[in-house]
Amino acid sequence: MQDTNRLRPFFENIAFDRDDNEVILNFGPQHPSAHGQLRLMLHLQQEQIVKAHPDVGYLHRGMEKMAENMIYNEFLPTTDRMDYIASSSNNYGFALAVEKLLDLEVPRRAKVIRMMLLETNRLMSHLFWLATTALDIGAMTVFLYAFREREYLMDLIEDYCGARLTHAAIRIGGVPLDLQDTFIADLKKFLEKLPANIKDYEDLLDTNRIWLMRMENVGVISTDMALSWGCTGPMLRASGVEWDIRKEEPYELYDEVDFDIPVSDKGDNYARYKVYMEEMRQSARILDQLIPMYYETTPELMAHAPKYISGSKLDIMTQNYSLMQHFVLVTQGMRPPVGEVYVATESPKGELGFYINSQGGPYPYKLKLRAPSFWHTGILTDLLPGHYIPDVVSIIGTTNIVFGEVDR
Amino acid sequence: MRKYTPKKDVQAKSYYTDRFWVAPQVAKSPVESDATFSEDLAAIKEKFEVLDAYIQVDQMVVYINAKDNFDVIKLAKEDLAYTQMSELSAIDWLADKGQFEIFYQMLSMTKRKRIRIKCFIDEQEPILSVEKLFRSADWSEREMYDMYGVIVNGHPFMKRILMPDDWSGHPLRKTYPLIGDEAAAWYEVDKIFGKEARDVIGPEIRDTARIDRYDTERFSRLGHEVPHGAAIPEGEPKTPLAYQEDGGVFLIKKFHEDDSVIITDRDR
Numbered sequence: 001m002q003d004t005n006r007l008r009p010f011f012e013n014i015a016f017d018r019d020d021n022e023v024i025l026n027f028g029p030q031h032p033s034a035h036g037q038l039r040l041m042l043h044l045q046q047e048q049i050v051k052a053h054p055d056v057g058y059l060h061r062g063m064e065k066m067a068e069n070m071i072y073n074e075f076l077p078t079t080d081r082m083d084y085i086a087s088s089s090n091n092y093g094f095a096l097a098v099e100k101l102l103d104l105e106v107p108r109r110a111k112v113i114r115m116m117l118l119e120t121n122r123l124m125s126h127l128f129w130l131a132t133t134a135l136d137i138g139a140m141t142v143f144l145y146a147f148r149e150r151e152y153l154m155d156l157i158e159d160y161c162g163a164r165l166t167h168a169a170i171r172i173g174g175v176p177l178d179l180q181d182t183f184i185a186d187l188k189k190f191l192e193k194l195p196a197n198i199k200d201y202e203d204l205l206d207t208n209r210i211w212l213m214r215m216e217n218v219g220v221i222s223t224d225m226a227l228s229w230g231c232t233g234p235m236l237r238a239s240g241v242e243w244d245i246r247k248e249e250p251y252e253l254y255d256e257v258d259f260d261i262p263v264s265d266k267g268d269n270y271a272r273y274k275v276y277m278e279e280m281r282q283s284a285r286i287l288d289q290l291i292p293m294y295y296e297t298t299p300e301l302m303a304h305a306p307k308y309i310s311g312s313k314l315d316i317m318t319q320n321y322s323l324m325q326h327f328v329l330v331t332q333g334m335r336p337p338v339g340e341v342y343v344a345t346e347s348p349k350g351e352l353g354f355y356i357n358s359q360g361g362p363y364p365y366k367l368k369l370r371a372p373s374f375w376h377t378g379i380l381t382d383l384l385p386g387h388y389i390p391d392v393v394s395i396i397g398t399t400n401i402v403f404g405e406v407d408r
Numbered sequence: 409m410r411k412y413t414p415k416k417d418v419q420a421k422s423y424y425t426d427r428f429w430v431a432p433q434v435a436k437s438p439v440e441s442d443a444t445f446s447e448d449l450a451a452i453k454e455k456f457e458v459l460d461a462y463i464q465v466d467q468m469v470v471y472i473n474a475k476d477n478f479d480v481i482k483l484a485k486e487d488l489a490y491t492q493m494s495e496l497s498a499i500d501w502l503a504d505k506g507q508f509e510i511f512y513q514m515l516s517m518t519k520r521k522r523i524r525i526k527c528f529i530d531e532q533e534p535i536l537s538v539e540k541l542f543r544s545a546d547w548s549e550r551e552m553y554d555m556y557g558v559i560v561n562g563h564p565f566m567k568r569i570l571m572p573d574d575w576s577g578h579p580l581r582k583t584y585p586l587i588g589d590e591a592a593a594w595y596e597v598d599k600i601f602g603k604e605a606r607d608v609i610g611p612e613i614r615d616t617a618r619i620d621r622y623d624t625e626r627f628s629r630l631g632h633e634v635p636h637g638a639a640i641p642e643g644e645p646k647t648p649l650a651y652q653e654d655g656g657v658f659l660i661k662k663f664h665e666d667d668s669v670i671i672t673d674r675d676r
Contacts, residue, residue, distance in 0.1 A: 056569060056570065057571060057572070064580060066586070068420070068580075069419055100465050103435075229543045229544050230542070230543075230544030243517050249520060332422060332423075332424065333422075336434075338432070339433060340434070340464065341465045342495070342513055343465075344494065351494065353494055355495060355497070355513065359431070360432075362422045363420050363421075366497075366499045366500070368495060370494055370513075375544050378543075381546075407570060408570075
């Protein structure tokens with residue numbers, strides 16, 4: 001037995017003195033297609049996987065612990081670091097959970113802006129997914145094309161909140177800023193081009209022989225398996241369950257816009273790819289409808305709840321009580337009522353849930369982050385056996401896992 | 409006299425609370441106010457003891473006995489169509505009542521309803537795994553064990569999931585400090601250099617906000633540059649404004665402070 005206590009080479013990849021042909025392959029954590037910090041221990045018979053153990057935790061930062069030691073507003077930028085491909089959707093999930101706890105009503109313009117941010121983030125996330133998955137499989141052109149479009153969206157978000165990756169663009173009770181003058185015009189310009197762009201990607205990939213060989217009938221997830229493993233989002237919809245939280249448990253103004261939920265009953269990599277592509281079109285459709293809705297709203301951006309939310313800048317600078325309240329909320333933090341809440345939102349990856357247990361103090365007593373990628377990584381245990389090594393790369397690609405979210 | 413700080417809960421506490429302040433409650437409504445939930449509750453009540461049940465923020469919360477957890481969740485899955493286990497975790501009440509509160513967050517896609525099944529267990533009391541009903545519980549229960557040290561019986565692969573396998577302590581317990589405990593400070597030293605190097609290296613500084621003003625190796629001192637590694641507890645040496653790299657900097661032939669002009673007037 002080797003002494004594992006030192007950083008001496010420890011050959012865990014090689015199992016000596018075995019009678020069978022099983023080889024244990026250590027995949028990751030520093031593997032280009034491991035999408036961050038995934039380590040897989042794969043038991044192989046020849047090239048075929050017979051057993052898989054995903055090993056996570058390399059990016060564990062203890063966010064739930066941090067949350068117990070932070071006031072609510074302080075924790076909001078931390079949520080950016082979960083699914084950092086679509087940070088606003090994490091901000092939003094947390095803000096919505098706290099708003100449910102406080103029983104706040106958000107102004108309509110803030111709702112429209114939030115939806116715009118959410119759908120922009122969904123597009124960014126899906127484009128990033130397409131780019132990296134295509135790159136993993138060898139389709140370099142698609143990677144460049146998709147990143148070009150994502151770059152445009154990141155510039156758009158940068159115009160709104162100043163940040164490109166970790167936006168912190170949503171506040172508890174609303175949004176901090178109104179849209180910039182050029183935002184709508186730029187968004188329109190983007191939406192005009194997007195359908196043609198998506199068609200370009202599909203022309204490159206849909207009937208591509210290599211793409212089909214790597215995607216079709218690879219990584220088939222049955223409906224039962226998807227449900228049992230807690231799969232949500234595109235992973236679940238590609239396995240034949242029509243479930244989108246935006247549609248079934250509508251939040252914000254999702255019940256006022258028209259969009260379809262793409263579903264496939266195949267459950268393989270290709271089905272997931274098609275679901276992602278169609279979701280991009282639907283996001284663009286929602287954004288199209290949001291633009292006229294934005295102009296119909298009045299300019300309030302933050303909920304009026306002096307006990308929990310600071311007043312407007314004008315109030316703070318002109319009214320003594322508002323300034324005092326702001327000071328208390330910044331230094332001590334808001335104190336939500338005693339109770340607990342679980343709020344699920346449809347993030348680009350799936351069901352993003354925040355469970356908050358408040359004991360009336362300025363810090364959450366317990367906060368549980370339900371990140372979809374956690375289970376989408378877990379399912380690899382059951383999904384990979386029977387597949388071959390090259391399939392691992394394409395399966396990890398289509399599960400769309402992000403390790404900021406898995407390890408939290 | 410030093411202020412007493414409770415050792416059983418070392419998480420951040422508010423430093424000021426108005427003594428007349430009474431925390432408000434999130435409204436709870438009776439289960440009878442919702443037809444679907446009252447049917448579900450009746451089905452559970454028929455076979456199992458229900459300690460408490462109410463609706464809070466559109467979701468039903470049901471308290472059961474810990475020994476019934478597997479059977480109640482089986483009933484919810486097979487008879488009541490709660491086909492997905494969204495989340496499962498524990499809440500640490502060890503300081504108050506020496507117990508963990510376990511919650512199972514479940515979703516029914518046909519009814520579009522969510523329920524939360526909850527139970528209390530003692531610190532050393534094991535709970536039965538629900539992994540046979542929901543594969544998603546496999547990883548959640550591993551995480552619950554890792555973070556809280558809750559013992560789960562009947563789990564196929566009970567191992568830490570986020571923390572290293574040889575970690576000591578359970579990070580989400582209220583007794584565990586945010587910056588880690590004693591063992592955490594020695595973990596990497598022991599692992600990389602061995603226990604015998606402890607005296608030489610010292611414990612890891614885990615307070616990320618800590619800044620040592622005399623440390624000239626890790627902290628830059630903007631506007632007060634001193635040579636790298638200089639000892640400055642007795643005041644800073646006068647350091648001429650010059651490049652400190654050995655042998656000069658690439659492409660720069662010479663730089664003398666005396667020959668250069670420091671611009672103080674922005675509009676010059």
